[in-house]
Amino acid sequence: DTAVSQTPKYLVTQMGNDKSIKCEQNLGHDTMYWYKQDSKKFLKIMFSYNNKELIINETVPNRFSPKSPDKAHLNLHINSLELGDSAVYFCASSQLLTDQNYGYTFGSGTRLTVV
Amino acid sequence: DQQVKQNSPSLSVQEGRISILNCDYTNSMFDYFLWYKKYPAEGPTFLISISSIKDKNEDGRFTVFLNKSAKHLSLHIVPSQPGDSAVYFCALREGGYNKLIFGAGTRLAVHP
Numbered sequence: 001d002t003a004v005s006q007t008p009k010y011l012v013t014q015m016g017n018d019k020s021i022k023c024e025q026n027l028g029h030d031t032m033y034w035y036k037q038d039s040k041k042f043l044k045i046m047f048s049y050n051n052k053e054l055i056i057n058e059t060v061p062n063r064f065s066p067k068s069p070d071k072a073h074l075n076l077h078i079n080s081l082e083l084g085d086s087a088v089y090f091c092a093s094s095q096l097l098t099d100q101n102y103g104y105t106f107g108s109g110t111r112l113t114v115v
Numbered sequence: 116d117q118q119v120k121q122n123s124p125s126l127s128v129q130e131g132r133i134s135i136l137n138c139d140y141t142n143s144m145f146d147y148f149l150w151y152k153k154y155p156a157e158g159p160t161f162l163i164s165i166s167s168i169k170d171k172n173e174d175g176r177f178t179v180f181l182n183k184s185a186k187h188l189s190l191h192i193v194p195s196q197p198g199d200s201a202v203y204f205c206a207l208r209e210g211g212y213n214k215l216i217f218g219a220g221t222r223l224a225v226h227p
Contacts, residue, residue: 106158
């Protein structure tokens with residue numbers, strides 16, 4: 001059973017298109033995240049939702065809009081795609097960190113290529 | 116400016132020897148420090164963590180050391196095995212919303 005699943009795994013699309021990436025977790029976690037791994041391999045947080053409420057919103061273009069219909073799902077919609085949006089997008093989930101916590105559980109990533 | 120730095124992009128170690136991966140940070144407000152391991156085409160997986168009130172945490176072959184005065188975190192793997200070959204990210208928690216700041220990663224290659 002996959003704990004955090006993202007679809008699609010690969011996405012190739014043309015500039016200007018609108019696309020969505022879906023994420024689901026079956027761990028019962030309260031918090032979900034979107035991270036972007038750019039060409040320099042840095043993992044940077046984009047958004048976080050806790051129980052369907054947006055709690056972290058980093059400096060991300062308005063073309064990116066997260067949506068959380070329930071605490072097990074966090075989708076990412078991207079409007080008017082640009083070449084610079086090409087990256088690997090990771091979804092993750094967690095409970096609040098405790099001394100025995102295991103941090104985030106990540107999905108396997110969605111490789112987005114904008115041509 | 117990067118708050119978390121992993122200055123070694125790669126490390127090569129012989130099987131059976133110790134692997135030491137390093138991470139430096141600038142923000143004194145980080146309260147949890149984690150290491151993740153990543154294989155190609157997979158998401159990062161949690162390895163080991165330490166809170167800011169401790170200086171060492173051990174789990175089997177993996178030990179994490181925290182030197183708060185030097186703002187330095189390290190991961191020791193001993194003995195190293197070929198299956199440990201992966202990219203290792205340090206991740207530091209900032210603030211109450213469980214936000215993790217990641218380093219750029221170090222690619223570890225363990226050869227026979």
